Amino acid sequence: MSSHRLFFGLAVRNLQIHWLRSLLAAIGIIIGVVAISSMGILGNSLVLSVSDSLTDVGDSVVVTPHVSFQGMTSTGTDKRITDRQLEQIRRASGNNEVVPVYAGGDRIRIGREILAASIYGVDPQDIPTLLNLETGQFLRGASGVMVGAKIASENNLAVGSRILVGDEEAGVRVVGILAERGMGFDISPDYAIITSDQWYKDFYDVTGYDQVIVKVRNLKDIDQVKDSIDAQLNRRETEVNVYDTKAILETILETFGRISTFTMAIGGISLIVAGVSIFNVMMMSVMERYREIGILRSIGTKRAEVRSMFIYESLILGVSGSIIGGVLSFLGGYAAIAVMLQETSYLFAFSSLIQIPYGMIFGVATSILSGLYPAWKASDLRPIDALRHE
Amino acid sequence: MGSQPVIVFTDVTKIYPLAAGDVVALDHLSLEIQRGEFIAIMGPSGSGKSTLLNMIGCLDIPSSGDVIIDGKNIRTMTDDQLTELRRDVLGFIFQQFNLILLLNALENVQYPLILKTGETGCTERCKEVLAAVGLTSDLWHHRPGQLSGGQQQRVAIARALVNDPEIMLCDEPTGNLDTKTGTAIMHLLTRLCREQGKTIVMVTHDPRTAEYADRVIMIEDGKIKEEA
Numbered sequence: 001m002s003s004h005r006l007f008f009g010l011a012v013r014n015l016q017i018h019w020l021r022s023l024l025a026a027i028g029i030i031i032g033v034v035a036i037s038s039m040g041i042l043g044n045s046l047v048l049s050v051s052d053s054l055t056d057v058g059d060s061v062v063v064t065p066h067v068s069f070q071g072m073t074s075t076g077t078d079k080r081i082t083d084r085q086l087e088q089i090r091r092a093s094g095n096n097e098v099v100p101v102y103a104g105g106d107r108i109r110i111g112r113e114i115l116a117a118s119i120y121g122v123d124p125q126d127i128p129t130l131l132n133l134e135t136g137q138f139l140r141g142a143s144g145v146m147v148g149a150k151i152a153s154e155n156n157l158a159v160g161s162r163i164l165v166g167d168e169e170a171g172v173r174v175v176g177i178l179a180e181r182g183m184g185f186d187i188s189p190d191y192a193i194i195t196s197d198q199w200y201k202d203f204y205d206v207t208g209y210d211q212v213i214v215k216v217r218n219l220k221d222i223d224q225v226k227d228s229i230d231a232q233l234n235r236r237e238t239e240v241n242v243y244d245t246k247a248i249l250e251t252i253l254e255t256f257g258r259i260s261t262f263t264m265a266i267g268g269i270s271l272i273v274a275g276v277s278i279f280n281v282m283m284m285s286v287m288e289r290y291r292e293i294g295i296l297r298s299i300g301t302k303r304a305e306v307r308s309m310f311i312y313e314s315l316i317l318g319v320s321g322s323i324i325g326g327v328l329s330f331l332g333g334y335a336a337i338a339v340m341l342q343e344t345s346y347l348f349a350f351s352s353l354i355q356i357p358y359g360m361i362f363g364v365a366t367s368i369l370s371g372l373y374p375a376w377k378a379s380d381l382r383p384i385d386a387l388r389h390e
Numbered sequence: 391m392g393s394q395p396v397i398v399f400t401d402v403t404k405i406y407p408l409a410a411g412d413v414v415a416l417d418h419l420s421l422e423i424q425r426g427e428f429i430a431i432m433g434p435s436g437s438g439k440s441t442l443l444n445m446i447g448c449l450d451i452p453s454s455g456d457v458i459i460d461g462k463n464i465r466t467m468t469d470d471q472l473t474e475l476r477r478d479v480l481g482f483i484f485q486q487f488n489l490i491l492l493l494n495a496l497e498n499v500q501y502p503l504i505l506k507t508g509e510t511g512c513t514e515r516c517k518e519v520l521a522a523v524g525l526t527s528d529l530w531h532h533r534p535g536q537l538s539g540g541q542q543q544r545v546a547i548a549r550a551l552v553n554d555p556e557i558m559l560c561d562e563p564t565g566n567l568d569t570k571t572g573t574a575i576m577h578l579l580t581r582l583c584r585e586q587g588k589t590i591v592m593v594t595h596d597p598r599t600a601e602y603a604d605r606v607i608m609i610e611d612g613k614i615k616e617e618a
Binding site for chain 1: 444447449450469470473474476477478482488489490491492493501502504505506508510549553
């Protein structure tokens, strides 16, 4: 135990003597740790940000008309889901709730403001199945509309406000404001107007639905429902596209997770460079100290003890660099997400903060790995050869 | 002088293979050194005297033949066992002192003792030895670069003595010292041999230094030419 203290002390003194070289090597590790941790924090914050902006609804199967692409043109873009297909979907979905939806976009006017908004037509009875109410009330009949939380807050809409829809400027009155839901894979109501299906059908003169949403009660059944709809409707030719929101959510989060890993890997490159720098410093240290190693060996220092002395040197560089790098990573991560995402609260999430110790562990591991070969080289010297070295 | 051989060379040959041809440094050399003897090894450059000293010091092993140090055959020992033998049984004094530049005088003496005992609080023993070799206490915390040649050699002798070794190996111990300091060092070594019963093997070019020894072994071309 005490001889370890002796070799640790020798390692410290040697680093102090070559302080500039040691400092530069430690700075390499600091940069590497800051790069890997900050990139990790940024990537993780990106995932959190995307997760927050997406709806957490992952319990739906969404059916849309099939659109095929042939060469440069697409066919079937005007296709809609017919009543016959809707009936088939209901049969395939068993006792799960099926909500047909009209979807489109139009120009709207709120006071003097003219803007574009998504417009959904849904059977009033089905609206509570899909959406939550913030204020006011759900639609009860064909008249009135509900509006999304963001379009309401950004345009000072309240219950009773009047909106003019389309070129005809048909007037509708707001009866309820929806709770914020985020971007969804079925519908995205935050910047939308929800009308009754009857109003939408009459106003836009359409037959057939743009999509059908199946709310699956038991998440375990989601694949079965999806397969069943697919089998019913796409038996002969592909009539509809069927996808489930859970799988899409997972795919998106997985993709962003990969982006996060990729950004960390870019940070890792700088850590590799730092490792090469430490390797270089350690090799120089070994070569400069051939004779000293010979003296140590001749007066009774074992190979393992010589090895430990050099590993302590790289460990000290790694630990000191990683601690400073860890502190700076917090600041670097803060700056990175402040600039990239304009939102710093993600920094304090556990999954973000854990990137700092990860980076520090990588920093220490890189230093030790870089010091292994020089340490082995030093301990492998024959004492007689090392003593003769000038 | 004791009667047991502490160093035994039996038909020892050391060959260094070189591109230009093999160099025979020791040629079927046999030798016995008794416990408590003071031996001087002399010979011209390249005669093999340093190889002989390195082999006694377990820094090199023979190509053939046996070298027995304190009852142990160094050819059959592992690197760690040879290192322990150097640490516990042998003490080295070099011409160029070979102190550890990172450490002060006291720490240089402490170093082998910590290796042997694992104790870092062993300063009393080290101070005793430093005082015994004549290094005044005001110099104990000086680094080697701040000491004269004679002072450095005293530290080296203290370092060699601190683990109470059976054998002390001296490679030109006065080679880098002025005459007065060299004489003082030789008196110190002689006293260690006479009073503490240390076996001293010394390589030297200087006949005046060799006069301190009980026996002088002349080596030439890797063979013992003459003993006196």
